[in-house]
Amino acid sequence: MDPKNKHLLVIAGPTAVGKTETCLNLAKFFQTEIISSDSRQFYKEMVLGTAKPNQEELSTVPHHFINSLSIHEEFDVKRFEQDTISLLQDLFKKHDLVLMTGGSGLYIDAICYGFDDIPDINPSIRQQLILDFGENGIGYLQEELQKSDPIYYDIVDKNNPQRLMRALEVCIGTGKPFSSFRKKKQSKRDFRIIKIGLERDRDDLYQRIDQRMDLMIESGLFEEAEKLFPLRHLNALQTVGYSEIFGYLEGKYDKDEAVRLLKRNSRRYAKRQLTWFRRIPDMKWFHPDRFDVILKFVKKEASWIESNK
Numbered sequence: 001m002d003p004k005n006k007h008l009l010v011i012a013g014p015t016a017v018g019k020t021e022t023c024l025n026l027a028k029f030f031q032t033e034i035i036s037s038d039s040r041q042f043y044k045e046m047v048l049g050t051a052k053p054n055q056e057e058l059s060t061v062p063h064h065f066i067n068s069l070s071i072h073e074e075f076d077v078k079r080f081e082q083d084t085i086s087l088l089q090d091l092f093k094k095h096d097l098v099l100m101t102g103g104s105g106l107y108i109d110a111i112c113y114g115f116d117d118i119p120d121i122n123p124s125i126r127q128q129l130i131l132d133f134g135e136n137g138i139g140y141l142q143e144e145l146q147k148s149d150p151i152y153y154d155i156v157d158k159n160n161p162q163r164l165m166r167a168l169e170v171c172i173g174t175g176k177p178f179s180s181f182r183k184k185k186q187s188k189r190d191f192r193i194i195k196i197g198l199e200r201d202r203d204d205l206y207q208r209i210d211q212r213m214d215l216m217i218e219s220g221l222f223e224e225a226e227k228l229f230p231l232r233h234l235n236a237l238q239t240v241g242y243s244e245i246f247g248y249l250e251g252k253y254d255k256d257e258a259v260r261l262l263k264r265n266s267r268r269y270a271k272r273q274l275t276w277f278r279r280i281p282d283m284k285w286f287h288p289d290r291f292d293v294i295l296k297f298v299k300k301e302a303s304w305i306e307s308n309k
Contacts, residue, residue: 006092006191007302010037011101012108012277013198014270016208018288020053022198023101024061025291026298032095033062035084037102037111040239042069045228048221049241051212071228071236078117081110085189092191097302105155105276112195112280114187121173129165144168149177155276159265162238194301196294197277197285209266217259221245240265 009026013019027034036042040050044067052058052066064087069075084100091098100111109115133141141164146153148171157163167178200208225245228237232246244265248258277283286294 005096007097008088008191008193009097009099009298010108010112010193010195011099011198014205014273015051015103015266016212017198017200017205019101019198020057022288022291022294023099024057027061027099029295030097032097032099033064033091035087035098035100036063036065037100037104037107039104039107041066042075043071043236045071046236048216048219048224071231071234077106077110077115080107081115084111088191103273105273112193116181118170118181119174121169125169125172126165129168133161133165141165141168149179151177152179155272157269157272159240159243160238162235194298195280195283197283198288199285200287205270206267209270210263213263213266240269
């Protein structure tokens with residue numbers, strides 16, 4: 001494999017910005033395949049709350065790492081890095097350009113830059129954090145992480161106790177910030193990486209998020225969450241789109257409040273995603289409606305493709 005002739009096209013952006021449509025159009029044009037780097041779309045039991053491509057979209061272009069796991073399986077960013085690099089070696093035998101898209105910044109970083117191995121952490125640290133969380137609530141975890149690792153605190157999903165505890169146990173167990181394990185220098189890859197970010201005006205994006213949530217609810221999001229309610233302790237379900245409904249099912253607030261929280265937390269999630277992606281070097285930003293401009297940019301970055309079209 002000649003690395004200068006192999007390209008990974010990363011399409012990043014916040015939830016509801018329009019990544020799916022853009023990637024489908026690019027994949028069709030380049031006759032290639034799509035890798036999902038969305039850590040919530042891996043799980044087959046989570047459908048409506050993760051905004052996966054629908055069956056028609058999945059059948060139009062080959063997708064990887066969507067519905068590939070059960071919520072009962074353990075999965076982390078290091079395994080994603082290993083699985084994706086292995087998959088790319090196979091895909092590059094068939095394609096000169098492969099797409100990767102998603103809203104999980106940590107997983108995109110793992111492919112673009114690599115992720116340093118984290119030493120094994122004493123299990124007693126996690127057990128103590130679980131006890132602290134039970135006694136003091138999520139606010140305690142947030143405060144501790146803000147003190148221990150302000151860089152990761154700024155971009156982590158602050159409503160996800162599992163993510164907070166994972167970062168804290170690394171901080172405590174290693175004496176180093178969790179963010180320090182994200183490699184500052186890009187790992188050597190046998191392919192080139194093109195990075196594109198999609199963005200919209202904030203009001204437009206927030207309106208799309210609210211509309212998407214209304215459609216999810218209309219399609220049965222509450223009913224899906226109710227079926228998963230007995231499994232709400234699992235790590236995969238500690239995420240926006242489900243935890244708000246679990247609170248309603250636990251009787252903490254009424255359905256109207258659950259809907260308000262779903263929309264508010266989704267907008268906050270999008271803001272955190274943008275904060276993360278805007279820190280990525282060499283990310284070129286486009287409005288998703290400007291497909292012609294995006295396509296022109298990709299052709300320029302991988303000029304050999306145009307000569308072969």
